Amino acid sequence: MSVLVPIAPGLWTDEAEPRLIGARRADGEIVFPVPSGDAAALVEPVALSRKGTLWSWTTQGFEPKEPYSGPRPFQPFLIGYVELPGEVIVETRIVDAEAADLVIGMPMTFAVVAFDDTRSTYAFRPERQP
Amino acid sequence: MNDDVYIIGAGIHPFGRTDGRSGRDQGVYAVREALGDAGIEWPDVEFAYGGSAAAGSADIMVNELGLTSVPFINVANGCATGGSALTAARNAIAAGACDIALAVGFDKHPRGAFNAKPSDYGLPEWYGETGMMLTTQFFALKIQRYMALHGISRRTLGLVAEKAFRNGTLCEHAWRRSPVDLDTILNAPIVNDPLTKYMFCSPAEGAVALVLASGKKVRELGADAVRIASVAFRTRPEGSFEVFAPSISVHGGGKPTEVASKAAFEMAGIGPEDVSVAQLQDTESGAEIMHMAENGFCTDGEQEQWLAEGWSEIGGRMPVNTDGGCLACGEPIGASGLRQVYENTLQLRGRGGARQVPNGPKVGYSHVYGAPGLSAVAILER
Numbered sequence: 001m002s003v004l005v006p007i008a009p010g011l012w013t014d015e016a017e018p019r020l021i022g023a024r025r026a027d028g029e030i031v032f033p034v035p036s037g038d039a040a041a042l043v044e045p046v047a048l049s050r051k052g053t054l055w056s057w058t059t060q061g062f063e064p065k066e067p068y069s070g071p072r073p074f075q076p077f078l079i080g081y082v083e084l085p086g087e088v089i090v091e092t093r094i095v096d097a098e099a100a101d102l103v104i105g106m107p108m109t110f111a112v113v114a115f116d117d118t119r120s121t122y123a124f125r126p127e128r129q130p
Numbered sequence: 131m132n133d134d135v136y137i138i139g140a141g142i143h144p145f146g147r148t149d150g151r152s153g154r155d156q157g158v159y160a161v162r163e164a165l166g167d168a169g170i171e172w173p174d175v176e177f178a179y180g181g182s183a184a185a186g187s188a189d190i191m192v193n194e195l196g197l198t199s200v201p202f203i204n205v206a207n208g209c210a211t212g213g214s215a216l217t218a219a220r221n222a223i224a225a226g227a228c229d230i231a232l233a234v235g236f237d238k239h240p241r242g243a244f245n246a247k248p249s250d251y252g253l254p255e256w257y258g259e260t261g262m263m264l265t266t267q268f269f270a271l272k273i274q275r276y277m278a279l280h281g282i283s284r285r286t287l288g289l290v291a292e293k294a295f296r297n298g299t300l301c302e303h304a305w306r307r308s309p310v311d312l313d314t315i316l317n318a319p320i321v322n323d324p325l326t327k328y329m330f331c332s333p334a335e336g337a338v339a340l341v342l343a344s345g346k347k348v349r350e351l352g353a354d355a356v357r358i359a360s361v362a363f364r365t366r367p368e369g370s371f372e373v374f375a376p377s378i379s380v381h382g383g384g385k386p387t388e389v390a391s392k393a394a395f396e397m398a399g400i401g402p403e404d405v406s407v408a409q410l411q412d413t414e415s416g417a418e419i420m421h422m423a424e425n426g427f428c429t430d431g432e433q434e435q436w437l438a439e440g441w442s443e444i445g446g447r448m449p450v451n452t453d454g455g456c457l458a459c460g461e462p463i464g465a466s467g468l469r470q471v472y473e474n475t476l477q478l479r480g481r482g483g484a485r486q487v488p489n490g491p492k493v494g495y496s497h498v499y500g501a502p503g504l505s506a507v508a509i510l511e512r
Contacts, residue, residue, distance in 0.1 A: 008256040022377070032377035033254065055378075056278075058270035059323040060261055065245035067258035079262060081271060081378065089378040091262055099323055104278045121260050 004120035006112075010034060012122055018112050019047040020122060022088055030088040048084050050110040052124065055081035055089050057102045071116040082108045082124045093123040101126060132344040135223045137510065138353035139168025139341030140475045143236070145334055145459040146305030153185025153238030153462070156337035158194045160465075161234055164339035169351060170230065172196045175341070177222045179215040180234035181205035182464035188234055209500015210363060211235050212338065212467035216508060217361045219342045229344040236337035237462030251374050251502055265413075265501065266330060268373040270322035273416025277324065280431035282419060284324055288315045289437040290415035291329050291457055297444065298458025300485035303469070305334055305460040329415040334460025338468035340475070356478045356510045359493075360397035363506040364390040372503030386505040387411075387424040387497065394495075394507035395426070402426040405509075406491030407477050408448060409470035411499040412455040422450065425497055425507070449487050452477060467498035471508050478512040 011033055012018040023034040023043035034045055057080030063070075070077075078094040080102070094102070095113050107127035115121040141163025143156035151159075157180065165172060172195045180188030181204050189202035207214040212235035219231040246265070248258040257263050276282060292312050298304035310328055318326040348355045366372055369383015395401055402425065410425060412418035419433045427448060428436060436442055442450035453459060453473045456466060474494025477487050494510040 007260060008254060011256070029379060029381070030377075036254065056271045056275035057323075058267055058274055059320060060264070060267065061320060061322075064261045064264055065242070067245075067248065067255060067263075068261045069259045070261055077261065079267060079271075083380060085380070087380065089380055091376050091378075093260065093262075104275060115260065121256075 004114055005118060007115055007119045007121045012112060013047050017050060019050055019110065020090060022046050022048045032088055032090045048087050048090070051127070052082040052084040052108050054102060054104055054106045054108050055083045056104060057094060059099050078102070093121060094125065095123040096125040131226045132223050132346070134345045135220045135358045136343050136345065136348050136353070136355035137340050137358060137471070137475050138343045138348060138351065138355045139164040139170070140472045141165070141167055141339045142303045142469065142472050143337040144303045145336035145462065145469070148335055153182055153236045153335060153337070154188070154191060156238070156335060157182070157188060157234050157236030157339070158191050160236065160337035160339040161191065161195060161232065164232070164341045168341040168353060170341065173198045174230055175200055175232045176228035176230050177219065178202040178232040178234070179205055179218045180232070181207070181211045181215060182235065182237045183208060183211060185236055185238045185464065188236070208504070209463055209498060210467065210504045210506050211464040213361070213363050213498050213506025213508070216340065216468065216471060217363050217506065220358055220361050223342055223344050229347045231342045232339060233342065233468065234337070234339040235464040235468045237464040238335040239333035239462065241333070246374065246501070253374060253376065257376055262376070263374055265373050266322050266325070269414045269417055270325050272371065273414070273420065274324060276416065276420055282431065282434055284316060285312070286419065286434050286437045287324065287329055287415040288312045290412070290418050291315045293443060294412065294451060294454045294457035297452055297485060298454030300483070301453040301458065303336070304454045304458040306454065306458045325414050325416065331413055331456035331461045334462050336459070336462040336465045336469070338465045338472045340468060340471060354479055356475050356512055359400070359509040359511040360394045361506070361508045362390045362393035362397060364393065364504065366503030370503055373501045385424055386503050387421060387499055390505040390507045391425045391497065394509050398509045398511070400493065400509070405448060405493050405495045407452060407474060407487045408450050408495040408497070409452070409455065409473055410450055410497045412451055412457050413461065413499070415457070417499070418450065418455065421497060421499065425495070444485055444487055452482065452485050452487060463500070467496070467506055470496035470498060471510070474510050478510055
């Protein structure tokens with residue numbers, strides 16, 4: 001299997017246990033992703049927590065119009081928001097779960113996953129129960 | 131200066147799909163209806179504001195309406211296009227710049243969900259490429275959390291849609307004119323969980339025009355007038371949760387609807403308890419529910435009882451979306467906010483026909499919400 005290329009540079013760290021890269025504004029507020037353009041000079045990049053809790057979720061059962069560029073034929077997926085405590089709430093794909101499994105507040109863990117045959121993207125999955 | 135500004139004419143082109151008629155031609159139709167309703171002619175209009183999101187510039191309408199050299203300002207403000215045109219027309223009269231002004235909004239969208247371009251919203255391409263840039267997802271994500279926090283049931287989402295289609299059967303300008311029963315709504319295919327296809331409005335076509343006038347003109351014309359008690363248009367405050375948000379603050383924040391609503395009530399000098407009829411943005415069933423609370427008509431969670439008891443029905447304690455709202459009328463973006471004001475004008479004049487709110491409603495409230503997090507509220511008084 002060939003190595004997957006991140007769907008965009010600068011979204012997560014390149015390390016054994018990668019983390020999303022957020023941006024801390026001067027007022028302390030953290031945003032994701034790191035802004036581009038002139039606004040980038042006003043923030044400080046910060047690696048975010050790999051653990052959070054599910055803030056909300058929904059299903060995506062129909063194929064989005066362009067600029068969606070996922071694999072064909074279309075595969076339904078889950079998306080949601082995960083709250084990284086004290087940091088920021090990020091919008092994300094949710095993997096390794098069914099809609100029926102999802103409960104707001106459940107613990108979630110960060111992952112880098114395949115987006116299609118050549119590209120990777122970021123996601124969260126429900127934390128495995130011990 | 132003019133202290134009071136009134137609506138003296140209201141015109142609408144039926145919403146839905148009108149093959150063979152451009153969005154702008156639907157706008158011209160609505161303007162002629164509004165002029166006729168006001169009992170004036172196009173040359174009487176001293177200032178005009180209007181626009182669409184996807185059907186071109188409004189000022190070209192002078193080709194059909196007449197080359198009177200009227201100043202005509204094009205408004206392009208997304209979902210707030212109509213609300214912005216109304217705000218500007220009202221302010222022009224209030225400032226004393228003119229005595230008669232026009233606000234017009236129209237649109238004609240292709241079928242299917244809106245597809246937005248990331249760069250238009252200052253977002254990176256990957257956000258759209260990975261399938262996260264859909265307005266329908268935002269509404270589903272917002273109501274999903276709201277239901278969990280405030281005990282709103284799926285059945286209540288269904289009741290909102292059932293009411294919309296029932297009201298639509300009574301409304302000449304509605305697109306969906308057939309009732310849909312609760313079971314059909316709840317068991318329809320899911321668009322984005324928990325929302326089924328009957329719980330979402332669709333992009334559509336349509337046009338609305340309103341003729342505004344000063345008190346002096348109202349007396350001169352002996353017009354059947356409704357006073358604009360307030361208009362408030364606001365963009366989002368810090369920390370709010372809006373459509374197309376890759377991240378949200380953990381500290382929470384305000385909401386554009388709450389800010390606009392508060393400003394409109396303050397300017398009008400009244401409160402939610404004084405409102406007799408309300409048109410609230412119902413992009414989907416959950417939006418109507420959440421907007422009932424964001425506009426101050428109930429507390430979070432009380433909507434469950436409101437819908438169960440029928441308090442927002444025509445004839446209930448405060449009817450909501452008497453013309454079927456976006457769910458029954460569809461959403462031509464440029465016209466949608468003005469449709470709400472049109473409906474309230476009709477209701478306050480007692481011209482609601484089969485859907486007339488009983489006992490002579492005195493105060494009409496309208497609220498539009500849209501991307502990328504803006505809200506406009508107008509309060510009319512009889």
